[in-house]
Every structure is written in C-alpha cells, then in structure tokens.
Amino acid sequence: MTSVRPPVLEAEGLxxxxxxxxxxxxxxxxxxAGEIRGLVGENGAGKSTxxxxxxxxxxxxxxxxxxxxxxxxxxGPSPQLAFVHQDLGIAxxxxxxxxxxxxVGFPRRGGLIDWSQxxxxxxxxxxxxxxxxxxxxxxxGRLSAADKALLGIVRAISRDARLAVLDEPTASLPAPxxxxxxxxxxxxxxxxxxxxxVTHRLPELFAVADSVTIxxxxxxxxxxxxxxxxxxxLVEHMLGxxxxxxxxxxxxxxxxxxxxxxEGLQPAGGQPVDFEIRHGEILGLVGLxxxxxxxxxxAMTGAVPTLAGTLHxxxxxxxxxxxxxxxxxxxxxxxxxxxxxxxxxxxxxVQENLFPGPRNRSGSLINSSAERxxxxxxxxxxxxxxxxxxxxxxxxxxxNQQKVCVARLLSRPQKLVVLExxxxxxxxxxxADIHDLVRDAAASGVAVLVVSxxxxxxAALCTRALIVRAxxxxxxxxxxxxxxxxxxxxxxxxxxxxxxxxxxxxQS
Amino acid sequence: MMAATxxxxxxxxxxxxxxxxxxxxxxxxxxxLGLLLAFVVVLAVFTALRPDSFLSxxxxxxxxxxxxxxxxxxxxxMVPLATGEFDMSVGYHVGLAxxxxxxxxxxxxxxxxVAAALIIVLGAVIGLFNGILVAKFGISSFIATLxxxxxxxxxxxxxxxxxxxxxSNLPEVFTNISSPVFGVPxxxxxxxxxxxxxxxxxxxxxxxxxxxxxxxxxxxxELTGINVRRTVILAFVVSGVLTAVAGVLxxxxxxxxxxxxxxEYQLPAFAGAMLGATSIKPGxxxxxxxxxxTLTLAFLFSGVQQIGAPFYVQYFFxxxxxxxxxxxxxFAAKRHRERARS
Numbered sequence: 001m002t003s004v005r006p007p008v009l010e011a012e013g014l015x016x017x018x019x020x021x022x023x024x025x026x027x028x029x030x031x032x033a034g035e036i037r038g039l040v041g042e043n044g045a046g047k048s049t050x051x052x053x054x055x056x057x058x059x060x061x062x063x064x065x066x067x068x069x070x071x072x073x074x075x076g077p078s079p080q081l082a083f084v085h086q087d088l089g090i091a092x093x094x095x096x097x098x099x100x101x102x103x104v105g106f107p108r109r110g111g112l113i114d115w116s117q118x119x120x121x122x123x124x125x126x127x128x129x130x131x132x133x134x135x136x137x138x139x140x141g142r143l144s145a146a147d148k149a150l151l152g153i154v155r156a157i158s159r160d161a162r163l164a165v166l167d168e169p170t171a172s173l174p175a176p177x178x179x180x181x182x183x184x185x186x187x188x189x190x191x192x193x194x195x196x197x198v199t200h201r202l203p204e205l206f207a208v209a210d211s212v213t214i215x216x217x218x219x220x221x222x223x224x225x226x227x228x229x230x231x232x233x234l235v236e237h238m239l240g241x242x243x244x245x246x247x248x249x250x251x252x253x254x255x256x257x258x259x260x261x262x263e264g265l266q267p268a269g270g271q272p273v274d275f276e277i278r279h280g281e282i283l284g285l286v287g288l289x290x291x292x293x294x295x296x297x298x299a300m301t302g303a304v305p306t307l308a309g310t311l312h313x314x315x316x317x318x319x320x321x322x323x324x325x326x327x328x329x330x331x332x333x334x335x336x337x338x339x340x341x342x343x344x345x346x347x348x349x350v351q352e353n354l355f356p357g358p359r360n361r362s363g364s365l366i367n368s369s370a371e372r373x374x375x376x377x378x379x380x381x382x383x384x385x386x387x388x389x390x391x392x393x394x395x396x397x398x399x400n401q402q403k404v405c406v407a408r409l410l411s412r413p414q415k416l417v418v419l420e421x422x423x424x425x426x427x428x429x430x431x432a433d434i435h436d437l438v439r440d441a442a443a444s445g446v447a448v449l450v451v452s453x454x455x456x457x458x459a460a461l462c463t464r465a466l467i468v469r470a471x472x473x474x475x476x477x478x479x480x481x482x483x484x485x486x487x488x489x490x491x492x493x494x495x496x497x498x499x500x501x502x503x504x505x506x507q508s
Numbered sequence: 509m510m511a512a513t514x515x516x517x518x519x520x521x522x523x524x525x526x527x528x529x530x531x532x533x534x535x536x537x538x539x540x541l542g543l544l545l546a547f548v549v550v551l552a553v554f555t556a557l558r559p560d561s562f563l564s565x566x567x568x569x570x571x572x573x574x575x576x577x578x579x580x581x582x583x584x585x586m587v588p589l590a591t592g593e594f595d596m597s598v599g600y601h602v603g604l605a606x607x608x609x610x611x612x613x614x615x616x617x618x619x620x621x622v623a624a625a626l627i628i629v630l631g632a633v634i635g636l637f638n639g640i641l642v643a644k645f646g647i648s649s650f651i652a653t654l655x656x657x658x659x660x661x662x663x664x665x666x667x668x669x670x671x672x673x674x675x676s677n678l679p680e681v682f683t684n685i686s687s688p689v690f691g692v693p694x695x696x697x698x699x700x701x702x703x704x705x706x707x708x709x710x711x712x713x714x715x716x717x718x719x720x721x722x723x724x725x726x727x728x729x730e731l732t733g734i735n736v737r738r739t740v741i742l743a744f745v746v747s748g749v750l751t752a753v754a755g756v757l758x759x760x761x762x763x764x765x766x767x768x769x770x771x772e773y774q775l776p777a778f779a780g781a782m783l784g785a786t787s788i789k790p791g792x793x794x795x796x797x798x799x800x801x802t803l804t805l806a807f808l809f810s811g812v813q814q815i816g817a818p819f820y821v822q823y824f825f826x827x828x829x830x831x832x833x834x835x836x837x838x839f840a841a842k843r844h845r846e847r848a849r850s
Contacts, residue, residue, distance in 0.1 A: 303731055328733045342731050345724035347791055356721050356732045365712045408732070 006069030008033050008162045008194040009054075009081070014063035016049050023049040025218040026063070029196075031163060036185065036195045038205040038226070041215035042238050042488070043454065047198055050215070051165055054196075055083050068162060082161035086168050088152035092141030096133075096151060097122035099140050103155045125158045130187050146177035150184050163194040170204060172290045175470060182208045200288050202231050202492040216240055235488050256280050259447045260416055265309035267292070267299035270471035272309055277416070277447040282438065284458035284465030285451045287491050292471035294337070297418040297451040301334035302327040313415045313447065331415035335405055337424060337451075343405050344393050351375040351389035354408050382407040383433060399430025406437055416447040423457060435461050455487040467491055543787035543800040550804055554811030562811055569693055573686055573761060575806040576695035577602070580754035581773050582780030582802050583706055584747040586793045589781055590710070590719040591743050592726070593642055593649035597657030598751045598777055601634055603770020604664040605755020610675045610765030611667060613682065620682040628752045634660065635748020639741030664767045673765035685760035695757045702750065707795040709746075719743055720792065775826045779805060783833035791837060805829060 009031040016024040024046050031037045041047050052058045054065065056077045065072045067080045077083075090099050097118050101107075104125065107117035119136040126133035131154065134147055143151060149169050157164045166185075170178045185195060185208055197209055205212055206226055213223040214237040222237045229237075256279025266272040270292045277283045287293040298304040300311055302324035311318040316330050327333075336342035344353055354375050355366075375389035384396070384403045393401055402423070409417055422438065423431040438461060442448045452458050458465050459482055467475040467490045475490050477483075554562045561567060581598050588595045605627050612623040634656070641652040675683075685694050710716040718739045721729040730736050759765065783805070784797030809825055 324731065325733050325735065334731060336728075336731055341725060342727050345721045345728055348720060348724050352717060352721070356717065356729070356734065365708070366714065366717070368712070 005033065006066070007031055008035075009065070009067055009196070010069075011054070011065045012063055014050065014053055014065070015061045016053055016058055017061050022218050024053065024060070027215065027218070027220045028063075029213050029220070029223070031194045031196060033162070033194055034189050034192050035211065036189050036197055036209045038209035038212035039196055039198045039215070040200070040202065040205070040212060040234060040238060042456075045215040045238070046218040047215055049218070051083065051167065051198065054081060054165065079159060080162040082153075082156035082159075082164045084149075084152050084156045084164060084166050084169065086171055088148060090140045090148060090152055090155075092139065094140060095137050096140055096143070097136035099151060100125055100155050100158065104158050126154060129154060129157075129191050129193070131184055144177060145173050146181045146184075149173065149181055153185075153188070157188075157193055161193070163196060164188075165196045165198070167198045168200065168289065169197075170199065170201060171288070178204065179207075200492060202234050205234075206231075214238055231489060231492065235485055235492075239485050239488065259314055259445075260449075261310075261312040262300065263310050263312075265296070265299060265311060266307040267295035267471075268305050268307055270295050270299075273468075273473045275466055275473060277449065279445060279447075280442055281464060282442045282448045282450060282462045284462035285449060285468060286453070286455060286458050286465055286487055287468035289453065291468045291491070293468035294420060294451050295471070296468065296473075297420060297449055298334065300416070300449070301332055301418050303334050303336070316415070331413060333409055333414055333417050335409055335417065335419045335422060337420035339398070339401055339405065339425075340394075344401055346394045347392055349390050350379070350384070350393050350396070350404055353393045353404055354378055354389070354411075356408075378407045378411055381411075382437065397427070397430075399426040399434075402426050402434060403430060406434055410437060410441050410446075414441075414446050416449070417441065418449045418451065420451045421453065422450060423452075423454065431457075455491070456484045458482075459484045459487060469493075539786075539790050540788060543784070543797060543804060547800055547804040547807070550808045550811065554807070554814065558811070558814045561814055565691070567810065569688055569691070571806050571810055572696040573693040575802060576693070576699045577754045577758045577761070578773060578776050578780060578806070579699050579799065579802045580702065580750050580757070581777035582784070582798045583702065583795070584750040584754065585777045586781040586784070586795075586798050587706075587719065587746045587750070588649065588740070588743045589785075589793050590723050591740050592723040593740060593743065595638065595653050595744065595747050596650060596774065597634070597638060597653040597660060598747065599771040599774030600657035600660040600664070601631070601748065601751045601770070602755045602758060602773055603767060604660045604667075605631065605752045606758040606762065606769055607664050607668055607673065607765035607767060609756045609759035610678075610763070611673045613678055614673055614675050614765075620679060624756045627756055628749055631748040631750075631752025631755075632745050633748070634751075635745035636741065638748070639744030642744065643737040643740040661767075661771070664770070668765060668767045670767065675759075675763045675765070678763060682760055683763060685757065695761065698753070698757060702753070703795055703799055710795060715739070715742065775830060776802075776805070779826050779829040779833060782837060783829060786833060786836045801833075 007030045009029065011030070012028045014024050014027045015022070027046070027050060029037070029050075039047055039050070049058065053060050056072075067078060072078055091102075094102075100122050101118050104121065107114045107121060109117075122136035123133040131150070134143060134151070140148060140151060153164060153166065153169065170181060173181060182204065185197075189195065197205070199205065209226050211223065211225045212229060212234070214221050214234065216238060221240075258276045259279050259281075260277035262273060262275050264272040264274060273296055275283075285293045285297060295304060299306045302318075302322060306320040308320060311332075313330070313332055318327060318330075318332070324334075340346065345356065348356075351372060355371060372389055376387060378384075379387040379389060382403045384400050384407065393404060396404070402425075406422070419438065423434055426434065435457075438448055438450070450458060450462055462482065464476065464478045465482055465487060466473045467477065467487070469491075477486055477490060551563070581602060584598045585595050608627050608630075609620070609623055612618040612626070613620055618626075638649075638653050638656055641647045641656065642649045645652075687694065689697070708716075710719070718729065718734045721732070721734055722736050722739050726736055729739075758769070762769065780802035781793055781798050783801035784799070785791065785793045786797070787800065788794050788797040805825070809822055812821060812825075813819075
C-alpha cells in the first residue's frame with residue numbers, strides 16, 4: 001500500500017455549508033489503490049454530504065479532490081468514481097446481462113444489438129474482477145440478495161472505476177449472505193479497486209476494511225488502520241464524550257401493571273418476538289436498518305400482516321387476522337415514519353388531515369364550522385404554526401406537519417401508539433415539543449412504543465429499549481445502560497452482546 | 509443514509525408564510541374564479557357578436573337541455589377522478605342506457621319509470637363491476653374501464669341489432685321530459701338537483717372526504733383507517749348511476765335509440781371535469797368547477813358555431829381543451845409544490 005503512485009482518491013479540506021450550518025468542516029481523506037476504507041459516523045455526521053460532494057452532486061465551498069493525482073475540476077460525476085446506493089437500481093425483470101449492458105453500453109453490430117456479445121460481456125465483466133459470474137440470462141430478480149448487491153457493485157465499477165463508494169451494501173442482507181458479499185469485496189480489492197465502505201455495522205469493518213475514517217458533526221475526528229480500533233473506541237469517536245454522563249432523562253420507571261403483552265408475534269419475514277409494555281412506560285425498539293424493528297411495530301398495528309402470535313392491549317386480544325382498521329377501532333395506532341407517502345394527504349388541508357377518518361362527525365354530515373373550530377383548538381393545543389386549518393399540509397414545515405399527525409393520533413383516546421421515527425426531519429424545538437406530547441400521553445396511561453433509528457432520541461425519551469437484530473429481540477437496555485453509546489454498541493454488534501433478555505433464541 | 513440529513517426543510521420553514529401569500533392573493537383569486545371570469549367573457553363576447561341569436565331563449569334552452577348530458581357525464585368521471593382513477597366507460601355506458609330507455613319502451617312495452625329504474629340499477633351494477641376490477645383485482649382503471657366500455661358497446665349493438673330504434677309510440681310523459689317547465693328544461697333541473705347532492709357528498713360527508721384522501725395518497729389513506737377498496741368501488745358505483753341517469757335523459761331528448769351515440773361524450777366529459785379542477789378549488793376536481801367548465805365550453809362552442817365555424821371545430825375544441833386543462837392543472841400543482849418548498 002505504500003507505493004509511489006498517487007492515491008486513488010485524495011480529498012483535502014472539503015467544506016460544505018448549508019445555510020448557517022457546517023455539514024462538512026475541512027474533511028480530508030486519502031485512499032490508496034486496493035484499499036478498503038470504512039466510513040462511519042452517526043446519522044447527520046456528514047457521511048451523506050461527503051458522498052454527495054465526491055459524486056459531484058454538491059459543489060464544496062472549499063477544498064479539492066483529485067483522482068489518481070489528477071484534480072477534479074468539473075462538478076459533474078467522475079467516471080473513475082462509482083457510487084452504489086442502497087437502492088441498487090436493478091431492473092428485476094431484465095436479465096443479469098441486460099442490467100450490465102444498460103450501464104456499460106450494448107455491444108452492437110451494424111447498429112443492432114449483438115446479443116451473443118451481450119451475454120459474453122456479462123461473464124467477462126465479472127471475470128475481470130476475478131468473480132464467478134451468475135448465468136447471464138438469469139433475470140436479476142432471481143439472484144440472491146447478496147448476488148444482486150454484487151451485480152450493482154460490479155456494474156458500477158465495470159467502466160474502469162478506480163474507486164467504488166458503497167453505501168451500506170449489507171443493510172438488507174441476511175447474515176450468511178453478508179459473509180459472501182464481504183468475501184467478494186476482498187477479491188475486488190485484490191484486483192486493485194479501492195473501496196469506500198459506508199456502514200453502521202461496525203463489526204463488518206473489522207472483517208473487511210483496511211482502515212477507517214470517522215466523522216462527527218461534519219469533522220473528521222479520527223482515521224487510521226483498523227488495527228488501531230475496536231468497536232468501543234469507534235463508538236466513542238463517533239459520539240464523542242457527550243453521552244457519557246447523560247442517563248435516560250425519563251424518571252426512573254415505577255413498574256406499573258402490564259398494559260401490552262406481545263406473545264410469539266411474528267411479522268412476515270421476521271422472528272417471533274415476546275415483550276411487554278407497562279403502564280406509563282415508553283418502550284424503544286432499536287436496531288440497524290433492515291434489522292426488522294419497524295416490522296414488529298407495523299405488525300402490532302396491522303400495517304403489515306402478522307404470521308403468528310398474539311397481542312393483548314389492556315385486556316383486548318388481537319389475532320393475526322385482525323386488520324389495521326379493527327386495531328385502530330380499539331385504540332392501537334401507528335404513526336408512520338414516511339410523512340410524505342404514508343402519513344399525510346399532500347394537497348389536502350391541515351383540517352382534512354386532522355380529521356380524515358370515519359369517526360369525526362356529528363350525525364351523518366360533517367359540520368364544517370364545528371370542524372374548523374375543533375381543528376383550530378387542536379392547532380393551539382399542539383402548537384402547530386401557522387394556526388391555519390385551511391392551509392395545505394405540505395406548505396407546513398416538517399416539524400409542524402409531524403405535529404398535525406401527532407395531534408391526529410393523540411387527540412383521541414388511544415391504548416397503544418406505535419411511533420416510527422417520531423422526530424425525523426424535525427427541528428430541535430418541535431422535537432422537544434413532540435417528546436413532551438409523547439411523555440404526556442404515556443403519563444396518562446397510553447402505552448407507547450417508539451421505533452427509531454435516532455438512538456439519542458431513544459436514550460432521551462424512552463424508559464427502556466429493546467434491541468432487534470435479524471428480526472429477533474436480542475437484548476434490552478434500561479436505567480444506566482440506556483445511553484446512546486450503549487445502544488449504538490448493542491445495535492451494531494453482530495453477535496448477542498449480553499444474555500438475550502426476553503427473547504426466544506432463533507437468530508443465526 | 510442518503511435521507512439522513514433532511515433537517516434543512518425546517519430551517520427554511522414559513523413563519524413568513526402570510527407575507528408570501530399576501531403577495532400572491534390576487535393571483536390566487538384569479539385562479540379560483542378564473543372559470544367564472546371565462547364564462548362571463550364568453551357570454552359578453554358572443555352576445556356582442558351575435559346580439560340577436562346568442563342569448564335567445566331558444567338557444568339557451570337548447571344548450572341547457574343538451575349540455576345536461578355532458579354535465580352529468582362530467583360528474584360521472586369526476587367522482588372516480590377524485591380518487592385518482594379514470595372511468596373510460598361512461599361514453600359507451602351512456603349509449604347503452606340511451607338505447608335501453610327507448611328500446612324497452614318501444615319494443616318491449618315496459619313502463620318508462622320501470623325502464624328508467626332498471627337502467628339505473630344496471631348502471632350501479634356496471635359501476636360495481638368497474639370498481640371491483642380496479643379496487644379488488646388491481647387492474648389499471650384506464651385499461652379496465654376501456655375494456656368494460658367496449659363490452660358495453662357490444663351489448664348495445666347486440667340489443668339494437670345495429671338498427672336505429674325509433675321511438676314512435678312513446679308516452680307523452682316521457683317525451684315531455686325534454687321540454688321546459690317555467691322556461692327551465694327538466695333535464696337541467698335534474699342536473700341541478702344531482703349537482704347539489706354531489707356537492708354535499710364531496711364537501712360534507714366522510715365518504716366524500718375519503719375520496720380525496722385516497723386520491724391524495726392511497727397508502728396514507730389506508731394507514732389512517734380509510735377503507736380504500738370500498739371508497740374506490742363506491743366512486744365507480746356513483747359514476748355508473750350518474751351515467752345511467754344521463755342516458756335516460758339523453759333518450760328523452762333524442763327519442764330514438766342509436767348504438768353509435770355515446771362514445772363522443774367521453775372526451776367532453778373529461779374536458780369538463782379536468783378544466784373544472786383548475787378552478788374554484790385549484791388542483792382538485794369539484795362540482796362547481798365542473799359545472800362552470802361544462803357551461804363555458806358549451807356556450808363557447810355554440811358561439812363559435814354561430815359566427816360560422818364548421819362542425820368539426822368541436823373536435824379541436826374538445827381535444828385542445830383536454831390537453832390545456834390537464835396542462836393547467838399540472839402547472840397549478842407544480843406551482844403549489846414550489847410554493848410549499850420555498
């Protein structure tokens with residue numbers, strides 16, 4: 001690695017500002033040929049911004065980038081850098097070879113596609129990287145998840161890319177396939193390709209990466225060979241010292257009676273899980289992306305099918321056949337994470353979004369003036385700004401939209417609310433407001449389940465948290481253990497860190 | 509990961525929203541009342557050009573009578589459109605209903621009220637069929653209703669055997685339907701009553717609001733507890749009933765049953781509903797907008813005819829208006845989104 005050749009990628013002093021906020025603060029990174037470099041940092045640390053600057057999607061305010069010693073001058077994408085996103089952009093119905101040919105270009109003869117060359121191209125593209133090619137005529141949708149991810153990577157670097165930037169390539173892979181993909185990446189490295197490997201799964205870095213760069217609040221806080229780190233020190237660098245002292249802000253939970261019992265509940269694609277929520281408790285459910293925590297919350301509320309198991313809420317029992325509306329009618333509701341697509345009706349007014357469902361009427365007709373009054377009252381109570389019920393909801397800021405959604409849920413009597421990413425894309429003030437509303441609801445006896453990837457939020461808001469890996473509940477954090485730091489370690493581990501608490505054994 | 513940093517939308521949030529809107533208030537008003545304005549302009553221009561004939565009782569009564577059918581069909585496409593679904597079968601369906609109301613009386617000596625009731629029930633069944641194809645089997649509404657429309661066209665031709673059915677011994681009560689009462693044609697009165705019912709349905713009932721929520725975001729509607737499937741099916745049933753009523757009225761106006769009548773109503777119906785969606789409540793189909801749009805188009809076309817345009821101009825009109833109306837509503841929606849983002 002200590003060659004005289006210039007590094008494949010050399011970025012120096014990259015700075016990017018959004019409004020008054022520094023998203024990148026003089027970040028430098030240098031990657032050699034045949035090196036796999038890990039890039040880690042908590043959400044919002046600047047990883048996405050760095051990738052987008054490298055990809056030419058953002059123009060940096062300061063700093064320079066060179067590839068193989070040649071400075072990048074244009075702002076557009078450089079063909080020497082390949083970017084593979086989580087959403088691979090592979091057409092499932094088309095064959096492996098066609099998927100490759102759409103990127104590399106279709107071989108032609110006399111202006112028409114030369115199909116025998118197309119099949120050949122697929123095999124030779126894999127072979128160049130010392131990888132075993134899948135059958136070129138196989139529809140891409142029939143590949144295993146890892147092979148599909150690999151196809152995305154192979155395709156991206158097939159046009160002589162010097163560096164591949166992989167954004168969480170294993171996030172949606174089952175454990176055995178992760179090992180397969182990592183093995184393939186090591187082969188790629190031997191063929192001289194450099195890789196920038198972005199992940200939240202820290203143990204993977206120790207399996208595959210040569211070195212790591214750690215970002216925090218837009219700054220490069222540490223980098224060096226993997227052998228200089230262990231999981232704990234990575235996390236410490238990622239979070240800084242700030243979470244050390246902070247214990248869960250919630251009052252120490254006085255264990256109330258059990259309100260929610262989940263028994264053997266198995267969402268489609270997940271493991272059976274068991275847990276309880278007690279009166280006044282705000283339970284967090286955390287895990288890495290794709291670990292299956294969101295499916296558990298969705299299965300409880302009927303938003304996704306349940307394969308087996310039961311849910312008891314305050315005496316009322318639910319079977320897998322009870323659908324979303326049946327559960328809603330008994331006070332079991334979901335606040336979906338995706339406001340734009342799953343939670344609000346864009347183009348509809350705030351008032352209509354507050355009262356979309358069938359239970360907001362007196363008699364059979366909607367009384368518009370009474371509804372307006374009710375809407376205004378809710379806007380006041382939940383501090384939604386501006387207080388204009390007739391305004392289209394998509395003209396509100398993210399925080400205010402979320403308050404409308406929270407108001408829709410919490411202004412009615414509920415038994416169990418499942419909140420997905422309750423403060424994603426919400427400003428600090430609104431975040432605190434929403435947390436207060438959630439605490440009030442819990443105090444009034446509503447069972448609250450918070451499914452969030454914002455571990456700082458879980459540590460601050462929840463009274464207890466369960467850790468989900470591979471669809472199973474594998475650990476629990478309470479009291480002094482309920483810190484962002486501890487949750488990060490627990491969620492990122494690939495093997496159970498402690499005694500699996502209330503969970504059944506079942507994950508690999 | 510890429511979506512991790514979306515805090516930016518809050519930093520630019522609108523405490524100054526009121527300021528922005530004050531600036532655009534004039535523009536908003538023009539957009540809201542644009543159709544009304546257009547209608548008044550059309551009336552004024554052609555009254556000036558043809559002072560004797562344009563607003564004559566005969567012409568107005570004639571327009572109100574014949575345009576009732578277009579208006580009801582515009583309503584019929586508007587209801588599924590609120591949920592984001594197309595009904596391409598209304599043209600063929602109105603043709604069938606029209607042939608049936610004449611044929612059942614003329615050939616099968618069915619009492620006209622019984623015949624009308626049968627046709628309306630059949631209309632509901634046809635709507636149910638469309639709705640099930642779309643909501644239950646997930647067939648694209650455009651394709652499903654295009655197919656069912658062609659099926660209906662087949663039934664119509666089967667029923668008539670390709671012949672025109674001349675209503676020579678229809679009861680006077682039926683033939684009088686198209687005549688005016690106190691100067692207002694009865695079909696127009698029927699249309700007004702149905703417009704009021706639809707208005708209440710859209711604006712004041714939970715079922716009506718569900719239509720729009722489904723149209724705005726199907727997934728969000730589902731997760732807020734709206735029965736999406738039932739909402740969509742109901743929309744098609746309402747559409748079928750409205751189309752059947754339009755067919756009965758069309759029969760009473762024409763007094764003959766012809767299989768080829770009907771399909772030419774499809775595009776004007778869409779033009780009315782879509783142009784209507786650009787005004788009153790911009791971006792949303794609405795009863796008053798559709799009413800104004802249909803009237804404006806009717807009077808505009810009549811006026812153009814009166815100043816000597818040939819008959820085929822109507823096709824340019826309907827095609828052009830459809831494209832312009834949809835273009836306008838996309839433009840309005842885009843501006844709306846941009847305003848929301850800035």
